[in-house]
Amino acid sequence: MTVADVGRRDTDILIVGAGGAGLFAALHACRAAPELSVTIAVKGLLGKSGCTRMVQGGYNVALSPGDSVERHFMDTIAGGKWLPHQAMAWRLCETAPVRIRELENEIGCFFDRNPDGTLHQKAFAGQSFDRTVHKGDLTGIEIVNRLMEQVLARPVERLEEHRALALIPDRSGGALAGVLFADMRSGEFRFVRARTVLLATGGGPTMYRYHTPSGDKSMDGLAMALRRGLPLRDMEMVQFHPTGLLAGPETRMTGTVLEEGLRGAGGHLLDGAGRRFMFDHDGAGERATRDIVSRAIVEEMRAGRTTPNGGVYLSMSHLGPDRVQDQFGGMVRRCADCGFDLAAGRVEVVPTAHYFMGGLVCDPYTRTGLPGLYVAGEDAGGAHGANRLGGNGVANSTVFGGIAGDTMVADLAGPGGPFRKADEDLLAAEIDRALHPFDRPAGDVHALRRRLMDLMWEDAGVLRTAAGLERALARLGDLKTELLETGLADPGRAFNLTWHDWLNLRSLVEVAEAIAAAALERADSCGAHYREDFPDEGDPAAARFTVVRRTGGGLDVSREPVNFSIVQPGESLLGEDHATLAAV
Amino acid sequence: MTASSAAPRAWAHRGHPLWIAWLVHRLSGLALAAFLPVHFLVLGLALTDPAALDGALRWMDNPWVKAAETGLVLLLGLHLFGGLRLLALEFLPWSPRQKTWAAAAVALSCAVSAGFLLSAV
Amino acid sequence: MTGIRLYMLQRISAMVLAPLIVGHIVTMIVAVQNGLSAAEILGRTQGSLWWGLFYGLFVAAVSVHAAIGLRTVAFEWLKLKGLALDLFGWIAFAGLLALGGRAVIAVVL
Amino acid sequence: MTQDSDTLSVEVWRGDARGGGYVAYAVPRRESQTVLDVVTWIQQHAEPALAYRFACRVGMCGSCAMTVNGAPRWTCRTHVRRVAKAGRLRIAPLRNLPVIRDLAADMAPFFDKWTAAGGTFAPTATRDDPAAEIAPQSPERAAADAGIECINCAVCYAACDTVAMAPDYLGPAALNRAWTLVNDARDGGQAGRLKAVSGDGGCANCHSHQSCADLCPNGLNPTAAIAGLKRRAGRAWLRGGA
Numbered sequence A: 001m002t003v004a005d006v007g008r009r010d011t012d013i014l015i016v017g018a019g020g021a022g023l024f025a026a027l028h029a030c031r032a033a034p035e036l037s038v039t040i041a042v043k044g045l046l047g048k049s050g051c052t053r054m055v056q057g058g059y060n061v062a063l064s065p066g067d068s069v070e071r072h073f074m075d076t077i078a079g080g081k082w083l084p085h086q087a088m089a090w091r092l093c094e095t096a097p098v099r100i101r102e103l104e105n106e107i108g109c110f111f112d113r114n115p116d117g118t119l120h121q122k123a124f125a126g127q128s129f130d131r132t133v134h135k136g137d138l139t140g141i142e143i144v145n146r147l148m149e150q151v152l153a154r155p156v157e158r159l160e161e162h163r164a165l166a167l168i169p170d171r172s173g174g175a176l177a178g179v180l181f182a183d184m185r186s187g188e189f190r191f192v193r194a195r196t197v198l199l200a201t202g203g204g205p206t207m208y209r210y211h212t213p214s215g216d217k218s219m220d221g222l223a224m225a226l227r228r229g230l231p232l233r234d235m236e237m238v239q240f241h242p243t244g245l246l247a248g249p250e251t252r253m254t255g256t257v258l259e260e261g262l263r264g265a266g267g268h269l270l271d272g273a274g275r276r277f278m279f280d281h282d283g284a285g286e287r288a289t290r291d292i293v294s295r296a297i298v299e300e301m302r303a304g305r306t307t308p309n310g311g312v313y314l315s316m317s318h319l320g321p322d323r324v325q326d327q328f329g330g331m332v333r334r335c336a337d338c339g340f341d342l343a344a345g346r347v348e349v350v351p352t353a354h355y356f357m358g359g360l361v362c363d364p365y366t367r368t369g370l371p372g373l374y375v376a377g378e379d380a381g382g383a384h385g386a387n388r389l390g391g392n393g394v395a396n397s398t399v400f401g402g403i404a405g406d407t408m409v410a411d412l413a414g415p416g417g418p419f420r421k422a423d424e425d426l427l428a429a430e431i432d433r434a435l436h437p438f439d440r441p442a443g444d445v446h447a448l449r450r451r452l453m454d455l456m457w458e459d460a461g462v463l464r465t466a467a468g469l470e471r472a473l474a475r476l477g478d479l480k481t482e483l484l485e486t487g488l489a490d491p492g493r494a495f496n497l498t499w500h501d502w503l504n505l506r507s508l509v510e511v512a513e514a515i516a517a518a519a520l521e522r523a524d525s526c527g528a529h530y531r532e533d534f535p536d537e538g539d540p541a542a543a544r545f546t547v548v549r550r551t552g553g554g555l556d557v558s559r560e561p562v563n564f565s566i567v568q569p570g571e572s573l574l575g576e577d578h579a580t581l582a583a584v
Numbered sequence B: 001m002t003a004s005s006a007a008p009r010a011w012a013h014r015g016h017p018l019w020i021a022w023l024v025h026r027l028s029g030l031a032l033a034a035f036l037p038v039h040f041l042v043l044g045l046a047l048t049d050p051a052a053l054d055g056a057l058r059w060m061d062n063p064w065v066k067a068a069e070t071g072l073v074l075l076l077g078l079h080l081f082g083g084l085r086l087l088a089l090e091f092l093p094w095s096p097r098q099k100t101w102a103a104a105a106v107a108l109s110c111a112v113s114a115g116f117l118l119s120a121v
Numbered sequence C: 001m002t003g004i005r006l007y008m009l010q011r012i013s014a015m016v017l018a019p020l021i022v023g024h025i026v027t028m029i030v031a032v033q034n035g036l037s038a039a040e041i042l043g044r045t046q047g048s049l050w051w052g053l054f055y056g057l058f059v060a061a062v063s064v065h066a067a068i069g070l071r072t073v074a075f076e077w078l079k080l081k082g083l084a085l086d087l088f089g090w091i092a093f094a095g096l097l098a099l100g101g102r103a104v105i106a107v108v109l
Numbered sequence D: 001m002t003q004d005s006d007t008l009s010v011e012v013w014r015g016d017a018r019g020g021g022y023v024a025y026a027v028p029r030r031e032s033q034t035v036l037d038v039v040t041w042i043q044q045h046a047e048p049a050l051a052y053r054f055a056c057r058v059g060m061c062g063s064c065a066m067t068v069n070g071a072p073r074w075t076c077r078t079h080v081r082r083v084a085k086a087g088r089l090r091i092a093p094l095r096n097l098p099v100i101r102d103l104a105a106d107m108a109p110f111f112d113k114w115t116a117a118g119g120t121f122a123p124t125a126t127r128d129d130p131a132a133e134i135a136p137q138s139p140e141r142a143a144a145d146a147g148i149e150c151i152n153c154a155v156c157y158a159a160c161d162t163v164a165m166a167p168d169y170l171g172p173a174a175l176n177r178a179w180t181l182v183n184d185a186r187d188g189g190q191a192g193r194l195k196a197v198s199g200d201g202g203c204a205n206c207h208s209h210q211s212c213a214d215l216c217p218n219g220l221n222p223t224a225a226i227a228g229l230k231r232r233a234g235r236a237w238l239r240g241g242a
């Protein structure tokens, strides 16, 4: 394989990833500049991969008369423990109403209505107002199906089952020239040169034993950015959802999320002996926030009070099986398909890695430090700080995806957008890197993946200590060495899933190192990050976020102060009446 | 590997009652369409050769032919009532009791052909 | 390979056929009771405007209905396409209409 | 489920567009085990080159559908217990679509038809307007809602014999989507959509086999949706064509 064999093509705008961020960027770019060529490349099928599709709860947006952008913003900042990039969080809250109307009026989504025909907005944890727009508990399917239809109907070039392997800069290294892909179906390499590129591969902390995101997500975007030396922020901030399904080993059902509303509606968490334990940990019992419930469950698990598969029980039956069936039909059916009776029995659950708050450093217009590269969605860091509110994830990907589409077109119109000549040596090196496992003796990639998931769960999971994190880093180092000696049994590259499992694992290990390094650096507890050895929350006024970048061989972790550009800790954008309302 | 085929086959989506109802409708339609020209030809004999028509009709008194005719009426009934079921499905508001209607169509056609048989013997 | 035009023609003709066939079956049940004979049939039908119209309409409707049905089957099961398919449909229609028309004339006139 | 309860005998179709055949594997039985888990086990332990597709693993993305013991199913939410006959499974790619490799079918024709059926919302308002006020209990909205939770898994498409017999037929999923839009008061593309579903590959081809409704994992009823389209298209034809 040499660089000369690589298929090449040019496009004005290249979008990597087709979740909420990628699809929105494509639509906005098409609309802003129909004359430009837009290409969207995705690891799975367009509209059928990624997590936006999996959104259940809904979409936060301040629409009601009593609500306001300020209030949504304050909830976001408080939820994020004053760590969010305030200008980004503001843009998120400010643009969400526009995006929702766009989804409704232009894209064709139809969200649930009140009986009078107005949009229904429900309560979601951590928010001072009922502002979550939804479509039953399948909101993401409605959003992504409608976006997908719009993209399919436009002259957007589609590269499906194309895996991005590397960002390729120009010779100077100072700007992006394009992206190297593997066409997964044929196994061929393809270099897409673009005047501007959006990275929207959607993060996704799938390096934990229990995780919720889509199987195609393996942090490839952040791994690629890291390799080019770009700064990543808040990498220690991994959100765990307290109730992932625990169905035993060797089933892909394990880790998938059982919705928040089950606890909200009065579900009980029981230990292995059937004892309700949440009130030992928090006065709010099962209704405490995600991070608190997750920690409580892990403490029970550590104490050995577990179910047969090593978790705890979620029990709904005391509410009456009929009522549970009525209110949570979808969840009940899903459990039943997997062989569990949610309505009348108990289901084993465990905390599960759900969302990644960290990501590539960017400005509120999605520009990164590398000219030609933009980032949006879960790959971008900043908007959520130390914790993401339920309902702010899909708002984030759709808001900033659209902004990215507009910004890329605007920037192309200015001086900034020629086609650049790729660094051909780097291109060749990246191809070699992707082919690495084909020259090694065959080994068990899947066993290594399980080892990664175990070690991250144990040493860099819900509860963290310096010793554990140091152990994690050491174990990650060993794992990486072993991975590089582990090859593939099948030499064919066409639709070779095991090759992609290998590549996934490599991305995951590299990003896992950044997570552990950032978590070690942050010697306090803040939002989703909990250090048993430093349980105190720091002073918000002195809040500093972590920044990880790869320098030479190692990772360099630094801290930067939060710029309170809109509101200072202790202050609020809401007037007196607002504050009292919030207190009610 | 077993025998190579361009694409694997699937079968189990078939065979449910409503799929069978379709097959019955199609086969009965085809059978009727095959019979009708013959029927027309026989009747056309009245024009050219009335004696032959009588011969044909006498031949139809034969019990075997009676049985076959009953079969014909059954086919006609199946196609008629099956067809009415389809027309109702397509032009009336949706009814969740599709299988019941299909069964009713079959039952009705059996009743009608039984009636024919009784009156014929 | 069926557009809405053929579909509607087939459904409309089916709706026309349905009562006619019911009428025909009833007649047959009544008629066969006394045994069939050419004289009996012709006695009933010959010179009757009503039977003429009845069977005339029947033949017209069944020719449309069955021809479209046969065309569908030819497409789906015999893989006929394009011109061959349309020719097949028209021939089925014309054949049924001719044979049926002749039979009506025979029994009515 | 009789005999040997700790192994499953699984036959998997392997091959590509040029042809292929079934290969047998013995897979350990687990208490919690979906058909997707069986396929995954084979890829991870027995056949590293096995090609298949999945994403969400919880019945939301519609990527994982395959033919399981002869019928199309979403594999991530089909428990082995429900489909294995005497501990046997036979797994093949979805029917009515070209095979890429092994269990992965090419979904492109399915989505091309989705677009061809007018399955794209045509706006009549903009982001500057408030969301339309539409009563959820209005009959049109109820009709649209009844079919909206489609995950485009193509199970119905693979189950439909009419698609098999008439390859240009748009198929149940695309027509079901068109019907939800016909009932969407906000849509401005009705004329074009009606034309699309009235044409040669349109709703008139459906013979109401109802295999689609029988097997749709989400309990949707494309047959009823297509009947609705037939009525609309028929009425329009009577007005314009008669």
Ligand SMILES: Cc1cc2nc3c(=O)[nH]c(=O)nc-3n(C[C@H](O)[C@H](O)[C@H](O)COP(=O)(O)OP(=O)(O)OC[C@H]3O[C@@H](n4cnc5c(N)ncnc54)[C@H](O)[C@@H]3O)c2cc1C
Residues within 6 Å of the ligand: A016, A017, A018, A019, A020, A021, A022, A041, A042, A043, A044, A049, A050, A051, A052, A053, A054, A055, A056, A057, A058, A059, A060, A162, A163, A164, A165, A200, A201, A202, A203, A212, A213, A214, A216, A217, A218, A220, A221, A257, A354, A355, A376, A377, A378, A379, A390, A391, A392, A393, A394, A395, A397
């Ligand atoms: C189960 C679940 C429930 C959730 N519920 C909610 C909720 O109720 N409310 C809420 O606000 N948020 C929710 N979230 C979070 C939300 O879904 C995500 O934050 C958001 O959708 C991310 O959007 P995205 O566009 O960045 O990424 P995604 O939608 O994940 O899309 C990423 C895309 O990139 C592609 N990709 C990945 N790697 C590569 C590569 N190497 N090359 C090419 N393409 C690649 C993927 O295939 C995919 O198409 C939920 C998440 C999960 C997992």
Ligand code: HEM
Residues within 6 Å of the ligand: B025, B026, B028, B029, B030, B032, B033, B034, B036, B079, B080, B082, B083, B084, B086, B087, C011, C014, C015, C017, C018, C021, C062, C065, C066, C068, C069, C070, C072, C073, D206, D207, D208
């Ligand atoms: C009694 C009145 C009749 C009714 C209500 C009726 C109804 C129908 C309907 C609704 C169809 C369409 C089926 C589909 O597309 O799935 C059909 C098909 C057909 N009919 Fe009839 N029909 C009648 C009489 C007849 C007669 C008398 C004949 C034959 C001479 C006939 C022959 C056919 C054929 C060949 C088909 C095509 C079968 C198919 O496409 O599967 N029909 N009929």
Ligand code: SF4
Residues within 6 Å of the ligand: D062, D149, D150, D151, D152, D153, D154, D155, D156, D157, D172, D173, D176, D215, D216, D217, D218, D219, D220, D222
């Ligand atoms: S209608 Fe049902 S079976 Fe068909 S694609 Fe949609 S969800 Fe799948």
Ligand code: F3S
Residues within 6 Å of the ligand: D159, D160, D161, D162, D163, D171, D172, D205, D206, D207, D208, D209, D210, D211, D212, D213, D222, D223, D226
């Ligand atoms: S299976 Fe096919 S024939 Fe019609 S009712 Fe469903 S689309």
Ligand code: FES
Residues within 6 Å of the ligand: D054, D055, D056, D057, D058, D059, D060, D061, D062, D063, D064, D065, D074, D075, D076, D077
């Ligand atoms: S993997 Fe998404 S539906 Fe099965």
